[in-house]
Amino acid sequence: MIADDSRMGPERVHGSLYVDPAVFTEEMCRVFGRGWVFVGHDSEVPERGDWVTRRLGREPVILVRDLDGEVRVLANRCAHRGTTLCWASRGHGRSWQCTYHGWTFSLAGELKGVPYPGGFHRLKSDLGLDRPAQLARYRGFVFADLGGGAGTLEEHLGPGGRELIDRLCDLSPTGQIRLDRGWIGHRIDANWKMLAESDNDAYHLGWVHASMVASAPDTYYEDAVLGAEEANPSLAVDHGGGHFELDFRPSYKADGAWLGMSSEKAEPYVRALARARGAERAGSLLRAGPPHALIFPNLFLGEMNIAIIEPVTSSRTIHHHTAVMLEGVDETFNRRLLRQSEAALGPASFIVPDDAVTAERMQRALAASPTVRDVRNDLGWMDLSRGLEREKADPASGRRVGHVTDEITNRAFWRQYRRVMQGRP
Amino acid sequence: MIADDSRMGPERVHGSLYVDPAVFTEEMCRVFGRGWVFVGHDSEVPERGDWVTRRLGREPVILVRDLDGEVRVLANRCAHRGTTLCWASRGHGRSWQCTYHGWTFSLAGELKGVPYPGGFHRLKSDLGLDRPAQLARYRGFVFADLGGGAGTLEEHLGPGGRELIDRLCDLSPTGQIRLDRGWIGHRIDANWKMLAESDNDAYHLGWVHASMVASAPDTYYEDAVLGAEEANPSLAVDHGGGHFELDFRPSYKADGAWLGMSSEKAEPYVRALARARGAERAGSLLRAGPPHALIFPNLFLGEMNIAIIEPVTSSRTIHHHTAVMLEGVDETFNRRLLRQSEAALGPASFIVPDDAVTAERMQRALAASPTVRDVRNDLGWMDLSRGLEREKADPASGRRVGHVTDEITNRAFWRQYRRVMQGRP
Amino acid sequence: MIADDSRMGPERVHGSLYVDPAVFTEEMCRVFGRGWVFVGHDSEVPERGDWVTRRLGREPVILVRDLDGEVRVLANRCAHRGTTLCWASRGHGRSWQCTYHGWTFSLAGELKGVPYPGGFHRLKSDLGLDRPAQLARYRGFVFADLGGGAGTLEEHLGPGGRELIDRLCDLSPTGQIRLDRGWIGHRIDANWKMLAESDNDAYHLGWVHASMVASAPDTYYEDAVLGAEEANPSLAVDHGGGHFELDFRPSYKADGAWLGMSSEKAEPYVRALARARGAERAGSLLRAGPPHALIFPNLFLGEMNIAIIEPVTSSRTIHHHTAVMLEGVDETFNRRLLRQSEAALGPASFIVPDDAVTAERMQRALAASPTVRDVRNDLGWMDLSRGLEREKADPASGRRVGHVTDEITNRAFWRQYRRVMQGRP
Amino acid sequence: MNAEPAARVPEAVRHEIESFLFYEARLADESRYAEWEALVTDDVHYWVPAGPADYDPASRLSHLNDNRARLATRIRQLKTGKRHAQSPPSLMRRVVSNVEILSADERDGQYVIGSNLVLYELAHQATGELRVWVGRVTHRLRRIDGALRIAAKTVELVNAAEPLPNLAFLI
Amino acid sequence: MNAEPAARVPEAVRHEIESFLFYEARLADESRYAEWEALVTDDVHYWVPAGPADYDPASRLSHLNDNRARLATRIRQLKTGKRHAQSPPSLMRRVVSNVEILSADERDGQYVIGSNLVLYELAHQATGELRVWVGRVTHRLRRIDGALRIAAKTVELVNAAEPLPNLAFLI
Amino acid sequence: MNAEPAARVPEAVRHEIESFLFYEARLADESRYAEWEALVTDDVHYWVPAGPADYDPASRLSHLNDNRARLATRIRQLKTGKRHAQSPPSLMRRVVSNVEILSADERDGQYVIGSNLVLYELAHQATGELRVWVGRVTHRLRRIDGALRIAAKTVELVNAAEPLPNLAFLI
């Protein structure tokens, strides 16, 4: 077992877990191969015949809506001799034809046509496209379990994960969100786990994002995570199962503060939501706002943004993001969300580049950590203890809650990571 | 054993064999280190003192004609402290002097001179250049066996391999071919085995080369491998020992169809051949044409082209080619062959770039296959079964024969590969 | 044990030791992790608050003079979650603040400040910066032992190593040298051991540096290492412990020949030295000149230059150099030394580029040596036997001495390497 | 894309435009933010699309899609000195080549200029690697009080649809 | 190789030639095959030698050695839409620099132009890598009915003698 | 660094200067040592600093810091044919771009020229890799007997402070 307890404890993890290629290989197998992994959203393939390409870990897959309207995830690899079927990032069609020998596959992944059929002696049904053993959706979010032994998606998400997704989707007057305005890929030369952690780390705002705070000082982050420690009522929450959030709700001073726009501009949306849900429920939704959370291992719910954390190598990650569009809301409002998304995430935005460079500097600092560990096992550790003594566990829900700046989120991540990597129940 | 039967069966192979670096390392040892490997042709070093540099697997070697006229293959590495002796791709000289400490070596690889001889206490004869344990030629084709345990070249080639080479060389009025018009290297980011397979895959013509067929529709490939399955009498042949061919002879409609030029233009050559061999034999040679075959593991006899498949890493290969020049034929004719070679092979040609991109798309699609195999061993397989039920074995010759589009060639490759990689007799 | 006696003998080493990544990993642990390694010179951080960044093997460290004037070596990595603290190559300050969460560290490496202290429950003293177990200096040369089991620095240097450093420093009228004119990094795509060897190989001068000799024929190297073998009284010396030198003293025809400048130009320096040491001692120092030696494993004393050999991968090394400045000598003289340094070392100099290309050609020639060794264990060896039969061992000092062109230096290196890599006493 | 070869303008104007582009590039190379900002108009649109510039930037995500106000914020952020993604600023040199004046309205002083960009960036604040940025640049220039100013700048990176590393400098 | 600095031609011609090269580069960058093809003469020779251009292309293998007919076939193949090695076409941008008019025969309208080429290609139909092609380009231009046309184009890649990846676009 | 846009000189001079730089680049590309050497003045300073050119080259180490005598030695060494680091010479092509005349003293025939350099080098004598060298070049040109000559050349590589591979050619 490569990621054993000699590298992980409740208060610390060893830096080598971020840089060792053998750990990465094991992660691709255990975390991304044998667990539930986010693939995409069904609004990305709204029409029958629509498809987009993705990675399940490093395995290239196609997310497709087949001609019967079923959403599927299929290996992007011909079942004959393995050629890539789709090299564009998205497309639309009625079937796929492989360019090597012309085999055709339905969008459901069945082998349909074999040129020169005289030489073909096998059963077509044995030569469909590879696919995950389990596929399931929750409110349009499509998850896959390649191996098949990860239990149900419902179990994986748990009440905490489901509530986080609900909280986002319920902000739409129709209850539906749409991820249809394009994805931006941000290449970061650091380990994927650093991104899973830093996306949900409230402790770093005042330092990593000091320039953003200084140049655009009127964002709601001010109230949510800056200011005096005791004065800040925001929470960090471990929902169990590797899902965790930064809960800014206690600190919002106004309804819809998280919208980051004048109430005048937000008004058409607010009205639409009230119409759909009634004033009271709409009010409580607007007060709460969208979640800021990680669904283990690769889905970041970043308020009105969605990001996928795609591991590439032990020292390279792609952070893909798109903006959450609300159905039943006018285009002007949704375009404001697009502009906010451009400001917040992506290589040229005001926020994530500073997280990216921080992660890259961590990766460099840890480069020799496997070696220094061999030399002296007290070297190269990373601390996760912040707030361990003041966190509160709720035995009923299994949640752990604490101050928003506390490393509850990191510990939530690593507890699940340890379970998965060590094959524990 | 890394390439064991959990990854290979008679009908299929696992994709991980194309991408796993550990498999590649083992191949360099077993396939390219302990077996016969094609190095070059003696027409490349026509004069005493001529040399060219090559790779034997990844081992840098020099193919040289020494001052006694002997063709040799020597490590391109000083026997003192290992400096490269020749960094040009070809040259001519009477000896080599190492640039590090000035040791000189004869073209036969013997240590001749040691500057400041007072400090030299060893036997010069112990410090010659490293060289393969066995070297042998067949009709000018030079093969080496680094390890020495591969049996004789004659055994390796077998009657099938020898006949393939004969069929090519006999097209020359003098019986001699010349490979003296330069090599072109084509870098393909895919595993070397994909090239060994696709160079001899007739099934893909209509898809991979659709654009070539459409834009230059009058090539003889039309008859040889396109058209209705039953109507095509061409054959795929497994000669044993990993040597295999696509035998287009049954489909040629006219003598010399493979020449791809008007009989008027071919006439001087046809006359020369008839003069040398007699009309009947010349006729039968012209009817048959050159072979389209692989001599295991790295020599592609591509009609009037020769290609060397050079493995670089598990995901990079160089496909080197040159045109076969016929001795005793006028320059005008040979130049036509050069132009055909430029049209067919190399990075800017009309044919092989489409094979290259296909292989590169396979390599990408298989990138995660070692991981998905760990997750579920039914994922990531490649099918080789085409025509398995209609192939005919000839017990006398040991040959297997079938329809030209059948995967007899692939199976021939993998049968030998398995033997070599598993150390079977 | 990866570098065992199947790869090393008294007369030869196997090329795979230069190219195998697993050997490199082991070296980072055993040679650079558990032994004394040169880090820098205290003249590089003359003022309190000065720091420069370095690598200890691959581990990023900071060489700093703290506010109490103590010179320290600290991991360049925040003790919280591992971010790089310093990304410039040098700087000055009173403390470091991490950009991730704002922790501050004193220049002595103690954790000083933790923002939002309410969540911090650990002992600050447990969270100082990682640092080598042992740090020691000899005449301003700072060495570190990461692991702590390498004995004392005095033992490591031995009388031979100390005398070499003394011989250099004593050339300064004040006994102090200064390394404060900047470092140049030369990236060489070859194994670090090749540089350790070639920096101290007198046998190669006439070949590798033939162009330098031809275009600037009046250098003192002429006498020191060129010319007839018997006529050359210079020596190669193994001081034990992996330290070795080329001793040109016997061949210098004039006092201060090594200065490479007219006695007129050298005169102010000669006078200063005589003033400081007395005429006799100054004369003997000037006659002897600076050493040309390696302090195992990474410090090259290259006459009036210092180089650090930084291993990057098994096939990449950085050769950093700077010029030795003499305290108490006028700037004009020191500037001449700078110009000589520019002429001798670095990517655009007249000397080392030819060593670099030689090493790169070795690295390429040896690329397949691990494989060829698996195929046949007589392939891929490098000879170290030169002068083995004429070397003289001095039982009293333990030194071995021989002709300057003999491979005494290489054998000295490999004897210590074997000891360290095999964990022998 | 333009079907036609470049427009004809007087040699002096052509030279002026080329000099302007080289000057702009130099300011960007050297992270001279304030001087660079002085070159843009009040209604500037500064756009790095996430693919070919064939869509309405209002309707989809782009890498960078600044109006004047957002560009001002961007430059303000860079000037704080705490923009870690550019602290220290990348060391850069740009090749501005194949300059073509695609359209010219001499009376209104409006020009559309196409050029190819190759920008080398030493990301020494991060991984230390030498990154290359390659693309097609379209400048819309406008003459204001006699001086050329940038009314729009669009940079279509050849790898715009691929994942990109930090793009925190002024491209 | 030319021993001498560039020939002198009128500024307008120099500008015309440079514009022509930039226009040609743009068409190639954007895989506008038909428009590019319209720029060549009926006797064009289009050559990418497998090393320095110091040999008779008839006598040895080259990477690419097209007469007009073979170039027509090449472009026909690209236009089929099934040329997988260029489906979709690579995304490219070329730097055409150091343009020198090496010889000029104004009366016959014949010019020999030297330039350096750096071409970035995103091979997104294949490995997805950004490839760089670098070389010396020699154009033989001829004026036909007032317009410049390419009578010969030779591209000497610096790595012409090394293995090359697919070169299936118009370089 | 220069705060201001480029100086104005007559078009013919501008063209002459640009041609001169392209010619110099061609000689360097092709390792024509003697011809290149003929372009420098007797008091030439040829400098590749180990970082920005903001220090006195006498006082610190540089990558290359040649006066006329040392440059002569450098070229003599290259001409021996035994300079292994350049045997055979690297195959190179330079892009000299963004040429700006930063100052011009027409009377004394003194010009300071800024340009950006991208140089591709196939190090086929060593690792065989294609290396790229990128930087800012400042030429001080002087007119001597009617012809431009190089009085000073400074090449500030963007990665000047990083470890560099062999730089044994004339940059």
Ligand code: FES
């Ligand atoms: S590989 Fe797809 S049809 Fe053969």
Ligand code: FES
């Ligand atoms: S390495 Fe060849 S002579 Fe020493």
Ligand code: FES
């Ligand atoms: S990583 Fe340094 S303060 Fe958190």
Ligand SMILES: [Fe+3]
């Ligand atoms: Fe952040």
Ligand SMILES: [Fe+3]
């Ligand atoms: Fe093919």
Ligand SMILES: [Fe+3]
């Ligand atoms: Fe040397």
